[in-house]
Amino acid sequence: MVKKILFACAISFFSFSTINAQSQVLGGGEVHGSFQADAQYYKQDSAIGANEIAEEMAVNAFLEMRYTNKGFEAGMRYELFMPQMQGYDSRWKGNGFGYRYIRYSNDRIDVTAGNFYEQFGSGMILRSYQEWNLGFDNSMDGVRVKYKMKALTIKGLVAKQRLFWDLGPGIVRGIDGELSVNDLFKSFSDSKTRLFFGGSFVSRYQIDQNPLYNLPENVASCAGRFQIYHGGFNLKMEMAKKINDPNATNNFIYKEGNAVMAELGYSQKGLGLSLQLNRSDNMDFRSSRTATGFDSHVGYIPAMTRQHAYSLAAMYPYASQANGQMGLQATIVYKLKKRSTLGGRYGTSIDVNYSVSNSIYKQAINDTTKIGQTGTLGYSSDFFKLGDEKYYYDFNIKIQRKLSKKWNVSLMYMNVYYNMLINEGHNSPDVYADIIIGDVWWKFKPYNSLHFELQALFTEQDDGNWSSAMVEYNRKGFFGAVILLYNHGNDLAGHTVVDSQLYPFLTLGYTHKATRISAGYGKQREGIVCVGGVCRAVPASNGFSLTINSSF
Amino acid sequence: MKKIVIFAFAGLLSFMVLSTSCDKVDAPYMTIGGGGVVGDTVRKVLLEDFTGHLCVNCAAAHLAIEGLQVVYPKRIIPMVIHVGFFAKPKPAPYDYDFRTSTGDDIAAQFGATAAPLPKGMVNRIDDGGYLLDPADYATAVSLVLDSMPSKPDIFIELSSSFNSTDSTISVDAKMSVFKNMPAGKYNISVMVVESKIVEAQKNTNPNINNGKEILDYEHNDVLRGAINTTWGEEFADAALTDGQVFNKSYSKYKIGSDWKPDDLKIIAFVYYADGPNDKVVIQAEEIHLK
Numbered sequence: 001m002v003k004k005i006l007f008a009c010a011i012s013f014f015s016f017s018t019i020n021a022q023s024q025v026l027g028g029g030e031v032h033g034s035f036q037a038d039a040q041y042y043k044q045d046s047a048i049g050a051n052e053i054a055e056e057m058a059v060n061a062f063l064e065m066r067y068t069n070k071g072f073e074a075g076m077r078y079e080l081f082m083p084q085m086q087g088y089d090s091r092w093k094g095n096g097f098g099y100r101y102i103r104y105s106n107d108r109i110d111v112t113a114g115n116f117y118e119q120f121g122s123g124m125i126l127r128s129y130q131e132w133n134l135g136f137d138n139s140m141d142g143v144r145v146k147y148k149m150k151a152l153t154i155k156g157l158v159a160k161q162r163l164f165w166d167l168g169p170g171i172v173r174g175i176d177g178e179l180s181v182n183d184l185f186k187s188f189s190d191s192k193t194r195l196f197f198g199g200s201f202v203s204r205y206q207i208d209q210n211p212l213y214n215l216p217e218n219v220a221s222c223a224g225r226f227q228i229y230h231g232g233f234n235l236k237m238e239m240a241k242k243i244n245d246p247n248a249t250n251n252f253i254y255k256e257g258n259a260v261m262a263e264l265g266y267s268q269k270g271l272g273l274s275l276q277l278n279r280s281d282n283m284d285f286r287s288s289r290t291a292t293g294f295d296s297h298v299g300y301i302p303a304m305t306r307q308h309a310y311s312l313a314a315m316y317p318y319a320s321q322a323n324g325q326m327g328l329q330a331t332i333v334y335k336l337k338k339r340s341t342l343g344g345r346y347g348t349s350i351d352v353n354y355s356v357s358n359s360i361y362k363q364a365i366n367d368t369t370k371i372g373q374t375g376t377l378g379y380s381s382d383f384f385k386l387g388d389e390k391y392y393y394d395f396n397i398k399i400q401r402k403l404s405k406k407w408n409v410s411l412m413y414m415n416v417y418y419n420m421l422i423n424e425g426h427n428s429p430d431v432y433a434d435i436i437i438g439d440v441w442w443k444f445k446p447y448n449s450l451h452f453e454l455q456a457l458f459t460e461q462d463d464g465n466w467s468s469a470m471v472e473y474n475r476k477g478f479f480g481a482v483i484l485l486y487n488h489g490n491d492l493a494g495h496t497v498v499d500s501q502l503y504p505f506l507t508l509g510y511t512h513k514a515t516r517i518s519a520g521y522g523k524q525r526e527g528i529v530c531v532g533g534v535c536r537a538v539p540a541s542n543g544f545s546l547t548i549n550s551s552f
Numbered sequence: 553m554k555k556i557v558i559f560a561f562a563g564l565l566s567f568m569v570l571s572t573s574c575d576k577v578d579a580p581y582m583t584i585g586g587g588g589v590v591g592d593t594v595r596k597v598l599l600e601d602f603t604g605h606l607c608v609n610c611a612a613a614h615l616a617i618e619g620l621q622v623v624y625p626k627r628i629i630p631m632v633i634h635v636g637f638f639a640k641p642k643p644a645p646y647d648y649d650f651r652t653s654t655g656d657d658i659a660a661q662f663g664a665t666a667a668p669l670p671k672g673m674v675n676r677i678d679d680g681g682y683l684l685d686p687a688d689y690a691t692a693v694s695l696v697l698d699s700m701p702s703k704p705d706i707f708i709e710l711s712s713s714f715n716s717t718d719s720t721i722s723v724d725a726k727m728s729v730f731k732n733m734p735a736g737k738y739n740i741s742v743m744v745v746e747s748k749i750v751e752a753q754k755n756t757n758p759n760i761n762n763g764k765e766i767l768d769y770e771h772n773d774v775l776r777g778a779i780n781t782t783w784g785e786e787f788a789d790a791a792l793t794d795g796q797v798f799n800k801s802y803s804k805y806k807i808g809s810d811w812k813p814d815d816l817k818i819i820a821f822v823y824y825a826d827g828p829n830d831k832v833v834i835q836a837e838e839i840h841l842k
Contacts, residue, residue, distance in 0.1 A: 090666055091681075166680055203574065211623055211694040213582055220574035244577050248687035251759055254581050290687035293668065372759050375582035425608055425756055427765055 029069025034551040036132065037061035040085050045542035048501055048523055051086070058085040060092075062132070064099070076100040087529075087538040088135040089294065091164040098165065099139055110146035115139045118157060119300075120176040120200035124240040124259050125221040125285060127300035128161065133529060134536045137162055138297050140172065151183035161287045161296050168296040170287030174202040194229040198238075204287050204298060213252055213375060219245045221257075221285055221299065237262045240283065240299075246375075247289035250282055250323055253378030257282035259301060259322075272333040278304050281360055281381055284322040294536075304329040305355040305394055308414075310437050311485070312455040312466055316418035317528055318357060318392040326386055327357035346402035354395045359387030391422045408441040420462075424528070424537075433459035449474045451481075463498045464490030477511040479518075485525060515550035583623060593730075595704045597696045598821045598836035599630045599689060601672045602664040604638025605646055608756040611769065613670035613686035615760065620693055627697055629836040630773040631745055631819055635659035638669050645752035645767055654743070654778040675833040676823065705731050706792075708740075708837035712818045719813075721841060722803040723779060725820050733792040737825035738834075740800055741784030744807070744841075747772040748815045776816070779805045786825060816841040 039059045044052045059082050066075030077099035084092040101114030117139055120126040130137040142159025155176045160167040181195040182188045188195075200223045208215040225238035242257035259280035266273045278301070285299035303320040304327045331353045336343030362371050362379040371379045396414035403409055418431040435457045443449040451472040458465050465488040472481035482504075489500035503525050509518030526540040601617060603610040614632070621628050634650035636659065641649045659665045662673060662682040671683040674692035684692055709726040723742055753769035755761055778784075779802050787798045807813065821836035 089668075090663070209691040209694055211583055211698060212619060212690045214577055214580070216575035216577045218575045243574055246581070248685060251757075252687075254577060254579075290685050290691075292685060292687070370759065374759070421756055421763070426754070427608075427756060427763075 027069065029067055029072070031065060031067050032552060033063065033065035034549070035061075035063045036549040037547070038085060039546040040541060041543040041545070042086065042541055043543040045523065045540070047499075048503070048540040048542065049526060050523070050540040050542040053083065053086065055083055058083050060085050060088065060132075060135075071104050071106050073103040073105070074101065075103075084135070086541060087536060089164070092135055094165055096165060098137070098162065105146075108148055110144075110148070112144045113142075115141050115162070116144050116157075116159075118144060118155070118174075120155070120174060120202065121198050121223055121225045122236075122238050122261055123300040123302070124238060124261065124280075124283065125200055125202045125223045125242070125299045126172070126174050126176070127297075129300075134294070136294050136536075141167055142172075151180045153178050161298070163288075163291075163296055168287045168291070170204045170206040170289075170296070172202065172204055172287050172298055174200065176200040192230060194227075196227040198225040199223065202285075202298060204285070206287070206289055213246060215246060215289065216244055219243060219285075219289075232266050232268045234265045235263070242283060242285055242299075245282075245285065245289070247284065247286065248292050249284040249286075250378065251372050252374045253282070253372060253376060255282050255378040255380075257285070257323075259283040261304075270335040270337070272331070274329075274331045276304050276329040277327070278302075279326045279360065279383070280322050280324065282323050282378070301325075304357065305392065306331075306353050306396065308396075310412070310435075310439075310453075310455055312435050312457040312468055313396070313412070313414050313437060315435075315457060315466070315527060316416050316423070316431055316433060318355075318394070318418075319423045319528075321357070321359075321391060321422060324360045324362070324381075324387070325357050325391060326360050327355065327391075329353070329355035344401055344403070346404070348399065348401040351398040351400070352396075354393075356393040357391040359389040359391060361385035361387045389419070389422075390417060391419045393417045406443050408443075410437075410439045412437040412439070429461045431459055431461040433457055433461075447476045460490075460492055462490070464488050464492070478509070479511075480506075480508045482506050483522075487525070514552065515548070517548050518546070520545045593704065593707050594627060594702050595697060595700060596627045596629055596836050597675050597693055598819075598833045599628050599672060599674055599693065600658070600676070601630060601632045601670060601686075602635050602659060602667070602683075603632055603670055604634055604636060604640075605648070605650065605752060605769075605771075606640070606642065606754050607638035607669045608754045609686075610638070610670045611753050611755045611760050611766065612757040613672065613689075614772070616686045616689055620690055623690075624693065624697055628693065629819055629821070629838050631743060631775050632771070632773045633658060633664075633775045636665050636667070636669065646754075648749075648751045650749075650751075650771070650774055652775055652777055654782045655775050657782040675836075676831045677833075678831075703730055704835045705729070705733060706738075706822050706835045708820050708822065708835055710818055710820055710837055710839040712839055712841050714813050714816075714841050716813070718804075719807050720803070721779065721805040721807060721816075721818070723801070723805070723818050723820070725800045725802075727787060727798040727800075727822055729792045729794060729796040729798075731794050734827070735791040736789070736827040737786055738788040738792065738822060739784040739825040740780070740787050740820060740822045741782075742779040742800075742802060743819045744776040744779060744805070744811075745773045745817050745819055745838075746776050746811055746815050747774070747817070748812070749774055773817070776808060776811060777805075779818070783825075784823075787822070814842055 041057045042052045061080045062077050064077040066073060076097050079098040080095040081092040099115040101112055101116055103112040117128045128138050128140045139162045140159035141162060144157040146155045158173050160171055178198040182191055203218055203220045205218050208217050221242035223238055223240035227236045238261050240259045244254040246252040246254050261278045263276045280301045283301055286296040287298050288296040301320050301322040303318045305318045308314040333351045336348040338347040339345055361382050364371050365377050365380055369376045394416045398410060398412040400410040414435040416433050420428040420430050438454045440452045441449060453470040455468040468485045470481055470483045485503040487501045490498040503523040505520055505522030507518055507520035521544050523542045527538050529536050529538050601613055617630050633655040635655050639651050641647050664671055664683060667683055670686050672689055673682050675696055707728040707730055712723045714721055749771040750768050751771060752767045754765050756763050787800055817838050817840050819838045821833045823833045824830055
């Protein structure tokens with residue numbers, strides 16, 4: 001135990017001594033970077049299903065640094081998973097430089113060699129990114145060139161993708177262009193209407209050594225997009241297509257894939273409206289045709305649902321289904337005027353959001369071929385027809401009101417449907433839940449505030465009802481919070497019996513300039529963490545945790 | 553002029569990418585049969601599949617193995633090993649315990665204990681990691697059976713008998729070396745597997761039982777135990793020469809009380825036990841007990 005405390009202290013010391021040094025000047029250039037360490041000590045707790053690990057303590061950490069000097073830039077990220085925290089893929093275990101690059105850019109050209117992140121349009125056919133909290137990193141390792149003209153920007157890349165501490169087997173080639181019509185024609189340069197067009201092409205090469213299937217070694221995808229802005233209105237649309245790409249996620253069918261995303265928005269003072277639509281069909285696109293799970297994604301089909309911050313509202317998040325989903329999301333944000341009967345002295349904002357996602361309609365291609373049968377065209381699908389299966393819906397309304405200079409209150413109601421098979425991959429009953437949240441901020445002195453939060457989730461499925469209470473105190477850079485999460489259990493007929501369970505958690509933290517340290521102790525429930533529709537299962541844990549992050 | 557050059561360059565680049573980066577495949581999409589030669593003295597592969605009755609994607613992996621057995625008749629020796637979280641017994645109908653200490657040892661050695669299942673190994677080849685996703689089984693099998701000579705480096709002949717009085721197995725294994733092989737240690741492992749065990753299997757694959765769990769699932773080639781310990785027995789510690797023959801005999805291996813002798817098979821495989829190819833399987837063979 002003493003060793004662990006010393007280790008934690010060492011991390012703290014390292015963060016402060018290194019990170020507090022602000023950006024350094026080196027040979028006329030500058031050094032910037034960031035650091036994060038997440039450590040968790042695991043204790044066995046059979047009541048919540050928490051396991052200890054042989055190492056007793058797991059640490060995920062990275063230090064990222066970049067050096068810039070005029071047009072030159074070089075950077076790297078050292079990563080450490082010793083071992084990886086529970087819930088992260090075991091292939092992360094290890095340490096080393098997982099990301100490094102050199103880059104040169106000027107007004108026209110931008111060249112990167114090594115690792116880089118890139119996105120074409122909305123990312124439907126190419127998006128490489130990193131989500132530290134998910135243990136997700138599909139960075140490219142290769143060469144990227146961007147050429148910028150007044151109206152047109154062209155990007156081209158050739159790369160392999162990072163797969164944990166290795167590279168995936170496929171080669172990704174891509175080109176993307178984006179044109180600003182207003183910058184192209186002088187007569188449009190002062191127009192209030194802004195118009196952009198874009199187009200992308202991405203191809204993956206992977207050798208075919210499979211004796212069962214006649215596989216395409218080069219799989220191409222393309223996408224076209226436009227965006228229009230006029231006054232408070234905006235309209236965005238992108239369409240993508242992929243040729244035959246038999247792979248492990250679609251059961252090796254040879255159907256072509258397609259996807260569409262559209263967004264219409266309007267905003268003016270005190271009012272914001274948005275409507276988003278999406279449809280994707282057989283569009284799981286990876287640089288390895290045998291990859292599943294988080295591995296080797298090239299394309300990214302986002303979940304069109306709200307990402308909630310409250311813990312119980314985020315308990316049942318939607319996992320995006322790139323191989324088949326039709327969804328929409330509508331949001332209205334309205335601010336009632338200050339000093340009005342309904343708006344009160346300081347105004348009140350109302351935020352209403354609804355999202356739904358369904359399966360797409362699928363029809364057998366002939367009488368002898370089952371839908372999705374391997375080694376066939378799989379199925380046919382009427383573009384405008386919904387499938388029978390609902391994957392998810394979420395209706396939520398949040399009312400936020402500033403009562404006085406010291407008091408701020410928000411109330412939220414949410415109704416959610418969660419298809420277990422689609423979102424978690426097992427045949428448990430689907431979840432219908434109602435969630436109520438009350439949130440109060442009391443700023444009782446300058447730089448001193450208390451934050452109270454009460455949450456309740458009601459459902460007859462899964463683990464049954466939950467409730468949560470939190471009190472948080474903030475004083476300048478210091479904060480401390482006590483969270484009591486309680487599962488009421490579930491003993492209803494037809495469900496697996498779940499015993500009631502309390503999850504207490506205490507967290508303390510301090511923020512100094514760009515450095516934040518927080519430590520926690522207690523129990524954490526098992527659950528799902530999602531970012532943008534990409535989800536990771538987190539096992540239950542009981543023990544001490546420490547997080548340090550900083551940038552310089 | 554500069555703009556024209558840039559647009560021309562971009563156009564040329566686009567044309568090059570578009571015209572060379574797209575393979576449209578027409579039917580037939582699959583190969584039916586044709587896995588090379590069929591016969592006794594042919595190269596065979598050991599395909600170990602780590603699985604569990606609670607694993608919702610594992611039935612699909614079993615199906616993938618069956619597909620490979622159609623393409624490579626009698627050349628795939630499957631050994632299905634129930635391990636880890638997904639193999640734990642749970643309340644009925646998942647109360648059967650398929651796990652074995654041999655299976656646990658193999659899983660621990662090759663990193664399958666905590667791996668997301670299904671995973672597998674083909675001849676225990678380390679190609680940036682031992683464990684393969686089921687979608688990679690076919691390629692890995694092809695790299696052995698199609699890329700290497702069909703004649704095996706070592707040929708294994710098995711004979712077995714069952715004594716119903718004391719429920720014991722006897723096995724004789726004869727290893728005939730077909731080519732000169734480098735100096736080193738060579739082991740033989742002899743295992744027992746059982747088929748036609750009808751127990752429940754979780755499943756969500758929509759192409760199997762409409763995505764529902766299968767309560768009367770037929771579990772095949774399930775590892776039951778090791779006749780000569782998990783890592784087998786060394787039969788040579790020297791360079792092997794073409795024509796050499798080694799014999800090993802095992803007897804009095806008692807089968808489990810609920811094992812059905814009619815559904816048991818003996819699997820034997822020889823492998824490098826040291827050197828640069830340490831653990832790589834050279835040849836595998838199987839024989840029905842009865």
